[in-house]
Amino acid sequence: MAEIREVVQLGHPLLRTQAQYVENVQEQRIQNLVDDLIATVGQANGVGIAAPQVAECCRLFIVASRPNLRYPYAPTMEPTAMINPKILAHSTEAVKGWEGCLSIPGIRGLVPRYQIVEVEYSDRNGKLQKQELTDFVARIFQHELDHLDGIVFLDRME
Numbered sequence: 001m002a003e004i005r006e007v008v009q010l011g012h013p014l015l016r017t018q019a020q021y022v023e024n025v026q027e028q029r030i031q032n033l034v035d036d037l038i039a040t041v042g043q044a045n046g047v048g049i050a051a052p053q054v055a056e057c058c059r060l061f062i063v064a065s066r067p068n069l070r071y072p073y074a075p076t077m078e079p080t081a082m083i084n085p086k087i088l089a090h091s092t093e094a095v096k097g098w099e100g101c102l103s104i105p106g107i108r109g110l111v112p113r114y115q116i117v118e119v120e121y122s123d124r125n126g127k128l129q130k131q132e133l134t135d136f137v138a139r140i141f142q143h144e145l146d147h148l149d150g151i152v153f154l155d156r157m158e
């Protein structure tokens with residue numbers, strides 16, 4: 001009897017419903033993808049990366065701002081996964097700034113972006129986040145959001 005009780009208490013995978021099992025597999029897939037993207041953006045010395053750039057069709061990207069030659073005052077931040085991201089509001093003026101792209105190596109260009117964006121996304125723990133992003137971090141967010149819609153920075157250069 002103890003054995004059966006132990007199995008029930010531990011929630012043995014075999015006792016989960018099929019829907020719970022599928023949900024757990026999907027959740028693990030997203031967590032693995034987030035970990036892979038964070039490792040990839042670090043190895044590539046990037047400041048962001050979007051799932052479509054590694055042929056994963058889901059609305060998920062990483063923002064990983066750090067100071068660099070073109071943006072020496074960029075904040076250093078923990079690489080942050082942003083799931084189902086959206087812009088809720090933005091400043092009127094667009095400011096041009098240098099961008100590159102891990103999918104278009106060797107090319108840099110001046111791209112207009114909103115300087116301030118109010119954004120919403122779910123973090124990797126499923127918690128809904130609302131934030132105001134400014135300057136370089138706002139630029140990265142807009143660059144990565146474009147990737148989710150098949151747009152690259154070359155498409156926005158004037």
Ligand SMILES: O=C(O)C[C@@H](Cc1ccccc1)C(=O)SCC(=O)c1ccccc1
Pocket residue numbers: 045046047048049050068070071098099100101102103139140143144147
């Ligand atoms: O292709 C990507 O999404 C990564 C891209 C993100 C990005 C760079 C610059 C502005 C907005 C978004 C890169 O990280 S490109 C390589 C890079 O580290 C870099 C390039 C230009 C300026 C700063 C950083």
Ligand SMILES: [Zn+2]
Pocket residue numbers: 100101102103143147
């Ligand atoms: Zn890019």
